[in-house]
Amino acid sequence: xxxxxxxxxxxxxxxxxxxxxxxxxxxxxxxxxxxxxxxxxxxxxxxxxxxxxxxxxxxxxxxxxxxxxxxxxxxxxxxxxxxxxxxxxxxxxxxxxxxxxxxxxxxxxxxxxxxxxxxxxxxxxxxxxxxxxxxxxxxxxxxxxxxxxxxxxxxxxxxxxxxxxxxxxxxxxxxxxxxxxxxxxxxxxxxxxxxxxxxxxxxxxxxxxxxxxxxxxxxxxxxxxxxxxxxxxxxxxxxxxxxxxxxxxxxxxxxxxxxxxxxxxxxxxxxxxxxxxxxxxxxxxxxxxxxxxxxxxxxxxxxxxx
Amino acid sequence: xxxxxxxxxxxxxxxxxxxxxxxxxxxxxxxxxxxxxxxxxxxxxxxxxxxxxxxxxxxxxxxxxxxxxxxxxxxxxxxxxxxxxxxxxxxxxxxxxxxxxxxxxxxxxxxxxxxxxxxxxxxxxxxxxxxxxxxxxxxxxxxxxxxxxxxxxxxxxxxxxxxxxxxxxxxxxxxxxxxxxxxxxxxxxxxxxxxxxxxxxxxxxxxxxxxxxxxxxxxxxxxxxxxxxxxxxxxxxxxxxxxxxxxxxxxxxxxxxxxxxx
Numbered sequence: 001x002x003x004x005x006x007x008x009x010x011x012x013x014x015x016x017x018x019x020x021x022x023x024x025x026x027x028x029x030x031x032x033x034x035x036x037x038x039x040x041x042x043x044x045x046x047x048x049x050x051x052x053x054x055x056x057x058x059x060x061x062x063x064x065x066x067x068x069x070x071x072x073x074x075x076x077x078x079x080x081x082x083x084x085x086x087x088x089x090x091x092x093x094x095x096x097x098x099x100x101x102x103x104x105x106x107x108x109x110x111x112x113x114x115x116x117x118x119x120x121x122x123x124x125x126x127x128x129x130x131x132x133x134x135x136x137x138x139x140x141x142x143x144x145x146x147x148x149x150x151x152x153x154x155x156x157x158x159x160x161x162x163x164x165x166x167x168x169x170x171x172x173x174x175x176x177x178x179x180x181x182x183x184x185x186x187x188x189x190x191x192x193x194x195x196x197x198x199x200x201x202x203x204x205x206x207x208x209x210x211x212x213x214x215x216x217x218x219x220x221x222x223x224x225x226x227x228x229x230x231x232x233x234x235x236x237x238x239x240x241x242x243x244x245x246x247x248x249x250x251x252x253x254x255x256x257x258x259x260x261x262x263x264x265x266x267x268x269x270x271x272x273x274x275x276x277x278x279x280x281x282x283x284x285x286x287x288x289x290x291x292x293x294x295x296x297x298x299x300x301x302x303x304x305x306x
Numbered sequence: 307x308x309x310x311x312x313x314x315x316x317x318x319x320x321x322x323x324x325x326x327x328x329x330x331x332x333x334x335x336x337x338x339x340x341x342x343x344x345x346x347x348x349x350x351x352x353x354x355x356x357x358x359x360x361x362x363x364x365x366x367x368x369x370x371x372x373x374x375x376x377x378x379x380x381x382x383x384x385x386x387x388x389x390x391x392x393x394x395x396x397x398x399x400x401x402x403x404x405x406x407x408x409x410x411x412x413x414x415x416x417x418x419x420x421x422x423x424x425x426x427x428x429x430x431x432x433x434x435x436x437x438x439x440x441x442x443x444x445x446x447x448x449x450x451x452x453x454x455x456x457x458x459x460x461x462x463x464x465x466x467x468x469x470x471x472x473x474x475x476x477x478x479x480x481x482x483x484x485x486x487x488x489x490x491x492x493x494x495x496x497x498x499x500x501x502x503x504x505x506x507x508x509x510x511x512x513x514x515x516x517x518x519x520x521x522x523x524x525x526x527x528x529x530x531x532x533x534x535x536x537x538x539x540x541x542x543x544x545x546x547x548x549x550x551x552x553x554x555x556x557x558x559x560x561x562x563x564x565x566x567x568x
Binding site for chain 1: 309310311312313344346348349350351352353387389519520521523524525526527528530532533535553559560561562563564565
């Protein structure tokens with residue numbers, strides 16, 4: 001393959017390619033992060049960490065359907081102290097590691113960010129947009145412009161690392177919220193979190209399948225919505241966008257980049273194409289770029305805009 | 307593979323031992339010994355179980371009464387429904403032409419039962435011989451009493467068979483006979499000892515590991531063991547793979563995702 005340049009500079013973080021493991025997928029242990037990196041990811045995100053340990057929702061927590069996945073894991077995580085012990089010597093992972101930090105109030109975000117500060121994370125992601133966990137994200141009112149501004153500026157005061165604010169696709173005024181995050185000092189927007197929540201009912205049991213009954217929708221069903229969100233955001237904000245939602249092929253990734261994303265998150269694609277989805281997507285991007293006469297991924301960011 | 311739970315009706319049940327009950331239901335599945343199903347009780351929870359019988363269109367799961375979920379599962383009657391998805395994971399490799407030993411500790415025997423059925427397809431198997439070792443704490447906990455042709459029992463209290471552990475019994479057998487392959491399932495401490503013992507004899511092992519399972523298809527990261535996902539990369543791992551898994555026999559992972567000493 002000739003010289004296709006997939007490298008990305010995202011908020012001064014050097015990525016060898018634009019694919020990022022999305023939070024909540026496989027990011028439970030350092031060993032799994034390393035394995036994802038070995039399978040071609042340009043960066044990886046840990047599973048979201050809260051102050052206290054959380055068991056999350058009972059099973060079933062994740063279920064697939066024809067057009068993607070429905071999940072209500074409920075932010076199970078070992079809490080900041082155990083997470084800080086788990087994610088030591090992160091240089092071993094081989095690619096930049098992003099910490100996903102959650103809280104029910106501003107002070108929680110501070111405690112988690114400070115608790116993880118001894119480890120070598122490359123950025124902090126704050127999802128203010130989970131649609132299925134009481135006390136967090138949308139169910140805690142964190143998806144409003146004011147709450148987004150407050151939480152982001154609070155985190156801004158306690159870290160010099162780049163801050164990525166992850167937003168929900170549900171909210172029509174996503175650009176207003178993104179601007180609030182930008183004004184508060186966010187360095188990038190991750191767009192988008194899962195949508196919904198949605199529900200899948202087993203008609204024989206006459207019951208919803210997920211134990212939490214509802215869950216966030218991801219995968220193919222989410223992609224057109226995610227692409228539209230990224231497209232709108234690209235016009236509205238100056239900071240870079242990490243496009244997430246239904247990306248499992250090189251064509252999907254290119255579509256997201258053309259909408260305006262500087263990098264792309266991959267989650268459900270790990271299910272549909274395997275843990276080496278990152279390598280496959282990169283190879284497919286290269287092939288397409290070669291066939292279409294492009295040599296740098298950077299050159300097509302926002303290409304779909306007038 | 308069934309991605310969303312399908313409901314099945316329990317059509318029979320069998321008391322296997324003190325604490326273990328097998329539930330049978332009709333389901334058409336392509337199943338490899340060692341794989342597992344996710345069993346859903348609506349509004350309660352969903353847990354992984356291996357298939358312990360597959361015959362005449364009937365699938366059986368053997369359930370040890372251990373916690374809230376299995377207690378409620380044990381109270382299910384013929385006609386009650388369960389939700390089933392799967393099968394998931396990578397099963398045992400089947401080498402019916404070699405002399406092999408199958409070592410099951412406690413309910414771990416359930417994961418090995420269909421393997422023994424497959425390795426012993428004919429009454430006069432000319433190709434290879436299968437020796438089964440089943441270990442339990444006491445005689446009342448032995449399962450599948452009359453199911454296999456060559457099953458050696460051991461109990462910790464000596465109430466049935468050899469007095470001692472499966473590892474002790476395997477050690478004894480290895481002094482007298484050779485196996486090309488050892489298949490095993492049980493507590494991870496036992497598995498670790500079996501693998502170490504066999505390593506000394508140059509015998510390849512295939513081991514069934516257990517972790518807390520959530521998605522079952524390799525996406526949530528809950529069942530990690532040194533970068534291997536038990537649900538999709540396993541649950542069966544061989545000696546060579548295990549030698550690269552530092553957590554094997556030492557570290558497990560809790561419901562919150564914390565890695566803790568086994």
